[in-house]
Amino acid sequence: MKALHFGAGNIGRGFIGKLLADAGIQLTFADVNQAVLDALNAHKEYRVKVVGEDAQVEMVKGVDAINSTSEAVISKIAQVDIVTTAVGPQILERIAPGIAKGLAKRSDSGNTCPLNIIACENMVRGTSQLKMHVLKALPTQYRDWVEAHVGFVDSAVDRIVPPSESINSDPLEVTVETFSEWIVDKTQFKGKFPQISGMELTDNLMAFVERKLFTLNTGHAITAYLGQLNGHNTIRDAILDNKVRAIVRGAMEESGAVLIRRYDFDPAKHAAYIKKIISRFENPYLIDDVERVGRQPLRKLSSGDRLIKPILGTLAYHLPHSNLVTGIAAAMHYHSDQDPQAQELASLLAEKGPQETIAQISGLDSKSEVVTDIVKAYKAINKCAP
Numbered sequence: 001m002k003a004l005h006f007g008a009g010n011i012g013r014g015f016i017g018k019l020l021a022d023a024g025i026q027l028t029f030a031d032v033n034q035a036v037l038d039a040l041n042a043h044k045e046y047r048v049k050v051v052g053e054d055a056q057v058e059m060v061k062g063v064d065a066i067n068s069t070s071e072a073v074i075s076k077i078a079q080v081d082i083v084t085t086a087v088g089p090q091i092l093e094r095i096a097p098g099i100a101k102g103l104a105k106r107s108d109s110g111n112t113c114p115l116n117i118i119a120c121e122n123m124v125r126g127t128s129q130l131k132m133h134v135l136k137a138l139p140t141q142y143r144d145w146v147e148a149h150v151g152f153v154d155s156a157v158d159r160i161v162p163p164s165e166s167i168n169s170d171p172l173e174v175t176v177e178t179f180s181e182w183i184v185d186k187t188q189f190k191g192k193f194p195q196i197s198g199m200e201l202t203d204n205l206m207a208f209v210e211r212k213l214f215t216l217n218t219g220h221a222i223t224a225y226l227g228q229l230n231g232h233n234t235i236r237d238a239i240l241d242n243k244v245r246a247i248v249r250g251a252m253e254e255s256g257a258v259l260i261r262r263y264d265f266d267p268a269k270h271a272a273y274i275k276k277i278i279s280r281f282e283n284p285y286l287i288d289d290v291e292r293v294g295r296q297p298l299r300k301l302s303s304g305d306r307l308i309k310p311i312l313g314t315l316a317y318h319l320p321h322s323n324l325v326t327g328i329a330a331a332m333h334y335h336s337d338q339d340p341q342a343q344e345l346a347s348l349l350a351e352k353g354p355q356e357t358i359a360q361i362s363g364l365d366s367k368s369e370v371v372t373d374i375v376k377a378y379k380a381i382n383k384c385a386p
């Protein structure tokens, strides 16, 4: 089997690419970072440091790389059996035209072997969104062929992979936690399911996607935002601060109450899931900056993402949400010189004030009680800020 994986970054090299290569699949990465491309092509292998109680170094071997803006991507898509991505939600639209050209070439060349495409991003049904972009870029005469031969398979992806500390000495090494979970929607595959150890099949994907995004990512983001406000640089330092920890746990429980209602989860098992997540945030072997985890606050404050979607659920079911309100207010204070979305958030706040800003970003009604609560919490934080 052959695979093309877009995005040779932390999750690409440290999780999805590793599982594909470990399964004996011939793997090519597609990226735009020339240094990473050159290093992959020079060495054809890289180190994955799995850190935790049972730390070990594993090698991923036999890989190569191409530039994702080159013609080589089109030829690869015409030939491979599986395409995966871990590029970030905002990049899916950019890689779609190349995928569309590849699919047209695949059809023209008479390759009717099934192809499955799986986006591995922190978003709800990311592959379906990628499919939409691909179809937009695809000449209409190929549509029926694509529907018949190409599976667009949604997935949930969970492994914490911060940038490696050895980035300067070895641009390919990645450091990953021991925990990992990759769950794919088995109803969307074309042809036989690929045999990839570590890839789990489900016919109930939405429950897994929402459980992950609205528990781990909700808690992770709030740890980052409150951590930054309280002067912590890392997720571990932030979660070890009892003030932060209480709000993070409370927010995950509030979001969890929605998930339990929506998906009929077992409350005891969900409580254990939250406990495990908090212990993952405490991982002493991972150095994960609050600035990285809080990145792109406009995306994280949008209506379908990890902060607003849970609070909308609490409103629908008339459930408590005071910790989520605090988390959202903290997100509005996020700052980063590196992050254009942090600059845009600051400009919006300066121009429109907190009430209009949060309403505009999140889609919440600016006159609603919940927006009033968020603004009150935002101003209360303002008062305490050094």
Ligand SMILES: NC(=O)C1=CN([C@@H]2O[C@H](COP(=O)(O)OP(=O)(O)OC[C@H]3O[C@@H](n4cnc5c(N)ncnc54)[C@H](O)[C@@H]3O)[C@@H](O)[C@H]2O)C=CC1
Pocket: 006, 007, 008, 009, 010, 011, 012, 030, 031, 032, 033, 036, 068, 069, 086, 087, 088, 089, 091, 094, 095, 120, 121, 122, 157, 158, 159, 160, 161, 162
């Ligand atoms: N790092 C983590 O712990 C986790 C990340 N994710 C998700 O995985 C995705 C990737 O995240 P990371 O690996 O952390 O980011 P990253 O920044 O380490 O990797 C992204 C890679 O995509 C590449 N890229 C950018 N534009 C591209 C293009 N047009 N074509 C091909 N490659 C392109 C970048 O050069 C980079 O190598 C995101 O959606 C993230 O939310 C999900 C779970 C955990």
Ligand SMILES: O=P(O)(O)OC[C@H]1O[C@](O)(CO)[C@@H](O)[C@@H]1O
Pocket: 122, 158, 159, 160, 161, 162, 216, 217, 220, 292, 293, 294, 295, 296
């Ligand atoms: O990648 P996003 O969506 O910006 O979220 C930040 C963080 O959440 C996690 O995906 C949780 O695993 C991080 O490791 C990730 O990078």
